[in-house]
Amino acid sequence: MxxxxxxxxxxxxxxxxxxxxxxxxxxxxxxxxxxxxxxxxxxxxxxxxxxxxxxxxxxxxxxxxxxxxxxxxxxxxxxxxxxxxxxxxxxxxxxxxxxxxxxxxxxxxxxxxxxxxxxxxxxxxxxxxxxxxxxxxxxxxxxxxxxxxxxxxxxxxxxxxxxxxxxxxxxxxxxxxxxxxxxxxxxxxxxxxxxxxxxxRAFRKGRDEGDPLLLPWVGIGEALRRPHSFEAISNYGTGGDPRVHGRRTCGEPAFTVTSKVSRMRLVTPLGAELPRLTHSEAGQLQTFPRSFPWAGRDVARHIGxxxxxxxxxxxxxxxxxxxxxxxxxxxx
The missing domain is CATH 3.40.50.150 (Vaccinia Virus protein VP39)
Incomplete structure (x- = not known):
């Protein structure tokens, strides 16, 4: 039982x-x-x-x-x-x-x-x-x-x-x-x-330190399995300034996934624009399975x-x- x-x-x-x-x-x-x-x-x-x-x-x-x-x-x-x-x-x-x-x-x-x-x-x-x-x-x-x-x-x-x-x-x-x-x-x-x-381990920008008995954080690239290096640019401001958008490398965790996740930009190391996150990829950053059936109305909101x-x-x-x-x- x-x-x-x-x-x-x-x-x-x-x-x-x-x-x-x-x-x-x-x-x-x-x-x-x-x-x-x-x-x-x-x-x-x-x-x-x-x-x-x-x-x-x-x-x-x-x-x-x-x-x-x-x-x-x-x-x-x-x-x-x-x-x-x-x-x-x-x-x-x-x-x-x-x-x-x-x-x-x-x-x-x-x-x-x-x-x-x-x-x-x-x-x-x-x-x-x-x-x-x-x-x-x-x-x-x-x-x-x-x-x-x-x-x-x-x-x-x-x-x-x-x-x-x-x-x-x-x-x-x-x-x-x-x-x-x-x-x-x-x-x-x-x-x-x-x-x-x-x-x-807890994320600290630019370094992967912390308790050696804990696993390293999981990066965006590892989660999405995109074949090439990239950077993620936040869709919201940082440090209290809406004009300043943070950046994360593909080896770092993503910013918080919100209903505005489609505004998160992905660029190559040289700054060229890459395709934005699909619903499946946004879900993966939330640890939903790759094959999860995102469909219907307001999908981004449901993901975030x-x-x-x-x-x-x-x-x-x-x-x-x-x-x-x-x-x-x-x-x-």
Whole structure:
């Protein structure tokens, strides 16, 4: 009998689901946008096309692990007024939810519904506890700026008997060929929660130093298998200057893959333009298989929003005391 069954909220194109499948765990994803559902079905990923707010733990009997990447666009500007206000508002909602207050009316009046969607994993977790079917483990990922919210949720889950670990991870330290940063919440009913130990060295521009017991980071060229040397030029500014675009050699990890990934330029060492990244190649920088069936509407957005499957597998393996994923991640 399978010990774990994963429920993947805001499942997107399938990052968490592929991570679960790689670890041999059954998984069903809940997703609403039809474009993402189309991709998932083409990839053979079990999918319920529905709004997560209309469902709950009782709709997935036997599901005992909850994962998710709820939308957080309002939090990605946490250093600005709107983002700070969103964090304050949601922290208040979290406190009310911990006391089992009915906040339905408050959610309706929230400035941005995406702010309230961030609360759905906590609602599911508390409902499962109240229905005597508490999740064995919970794992959530989002942008680095969301960490204060994960910490607030973690305090609520700790009061409910979970061991909780929150923090920020660097994707290249887990074999992902890009320097994406994420914030993570891991909660466990049994055992001590912890963040996954790095398997690869942290990226430092111009040098490959660090713990000699860790593997070198994975470069763009190794991931894409393009036959010739090239440089990648970022589609966004660096150092706070939008006019200054960073450069990476093909031996270095890529910049964070976003929905604007098609704007990332590739050039020869002499500066000649090369073909831009295909959807397949952008997916590979997220550690999706080369043959993954990207198709339909808003493909670049679905790629950029996805949890890198390899990173997700490391997080899940740690949360569930499973063997860490192999360094030979499936690339076919």
């Amino acid at each position: 399978q010990k774990f069954k994963i429920v993947d909220l805001f499942a997107g194109a399938g990052g968490w689901s592929l991570a679960s499948r790689h670890l041999g765990l059954p998984v069903v994803g809940v997703e609403l946008p039809s474009g993402a559902c189309e991709i998932r079905r083409a990839a053979g990923l079990a999918t319920v096309e529905e709004d997560v707010r209309k469902l709950g733990p009782g709709d997935f009997p036997g599901g005992n692990v909850l994962v998710g990447r709820p939308p957080a666009q309002t939090f990605t500007v946490a250093g600005q007024g709107r983002g700070r206000a969103a964090l304050v508002q949601v922290a208040d909602f979290v406190s009310r939810m911990s006391r089992r207050e009915d906040i339905g009316g408050k959610l309706v009046t929230a400035e941005d519904e995406r702010t309230t969607l961030m609360l759905e994993p906590l609602r599911w977790a508390l409902d499962a506890i109240d229905e005597d079917c508490a999740y064995e483990a919970i794992a959530l990922v989002q942008a680095p700026s969301v960490l204060p919210l994960w910490e607030a949720m973690g305090e609520v889950l700790a009061a409910e008997g979970y061991s909780v670990a929150c923090g920020r991870l660097a994707a290249e330290q887990y074999g992902v060929p890009q320097t994406r940063r994420v914030s993570v919440l891991i909660a466990r009913r049994d055992g001590d929660a912890a963040l996954p130990p790095p398997t690869h 929003n996805a949890v890198p499957p390899l990173l997700g597998a490391h997080i899940l393996a740690t949360a569930l005391d499973l063997s860490a994923p192999t360094n030979k991640w499936p690339s076919g």
